[in-house]
Amino acid sequence: MRMDFLEFSRICETLEHTPGRLDMTAIVQDALSSLDEGDLPLFIRYLMGRPFPDWSQDKIGIGPNSVYDAVAYVTGKDRGAVVSTVNQSGDPGRAVESLLANKEQRSFFSESLTLADIANDFTILATTSGTKSQKEKDRVLRRFFGNTSPLEGRYLARLLLGELRIGIGEGTMRDAIAGAFSVSPAAVEHAYQASNDLGEVALIAHKGEDALYAVHIEPFRPVKMMLAKQGTVTDMLIESGVLAAEYKYDGTRFQFHKSGGVCRMYSRKLEEVTHAIPDVVAMLDAATSHDIILDGEVIAVRDGRPLPFQHVLKRFRRKHDIASHIEQIALVPNIFDIVWIDGETLIDLPLSERRKRLETAVSGEYVAPQLMSGDEEEIDLLYRTALDDGHEGIMVKDIHSPYTPGVRGKF
DNA sequence: GTAGTGTACTGCC
DNA sequence: CTCCGACGCATTCGG
């Protein structure tokens, strides 16, 4: 039995009124247990407010104005009326809900939408492009809101706009999956870090804990970037003894994949940007002969000094006039981590080990300099050097720390 | 048809 | 990116 979007909406509403995290986890866990395999990934993604897996390049390309237009159309109002309703409540979802509730004419033959229907239409929204594509997207949205009940409208609008706001994040979902399939949260976390899709992880969790641990990173399926955590050098020294300190670059994060002679570049949000920076891709390609996944920061330079962030931005996601901008703004990669090499996943190794692997596998030119030190004054000196050299400051990392994708670890 | 302008959307820090 | 609030959990405080 396929899940209807109405049932999904009811679960959302329950969760929205549940303050405690443990209670929320229990509710999600119950729902997961009763789902069939086809709906499981969809339910999980949608509950986290994401139309597609994070590694996917698909985007629905719908913003507030498109949604308001569609709601205006099906309720027989103009967009101004919809916008003012939204402004009154401050919540697009609630506004859509009340407008749908008040509309005079209800379609008699409204079909019930299933999660699979939604998925299908999301794909249409993501893949439609070119002339008249806007009209086609409008048609999809009108069909959506013409067929939804007010409650469904609330959550469909929010899902389209990427602001579900029911408080289900990765941690809660991880624990719910672990509970539903009787596996440890750690196993779920491991599979999630490697596959970057909790929907798929739930399917694997069905097969047991061993299957979860057997999931590994694959090239061209980007993993989340590890994030920095705030703290003081003094505290970290007390905690760890020895730290790895590097420049904090004022640029843009990248993830470089190379396998079978093919190279691809990904942005922080895991959007592919290979085409925008072929010069940087070529530098990295030449720097190693391994199949590899590297993590680093691209900065703009002139006369050996870093340029402000804006210069990088002009190039990083560009699709037009690329050649002329390569001449105007020189980019340089600074590699500071390695995630995977020749089929081997490295994220569980401590930073110090990963650093060794990085230095062996990649020629030195673009590997970010690193100071390994337990001396606060020495680290402070590096900080001043960083500022003198035009960088933002320094990053300090625990040398024992594994690579934790998407988590603010002791980087 | 092509060029220019306006609207909507996304992603980076 | 940064900032902030809610909750959970462990520890300490106070009668």
Added chain:
DNA sequence: CCGAATGCGTCGGAGGGCAGTACACTAC
């Protein structure tokens, strides 16, 4: 001794400014 208060960590969400892409519409 035990319940309440406190403090810390985790998680989720909001906001601000800039740069760019894609499509639609109009004018020539």
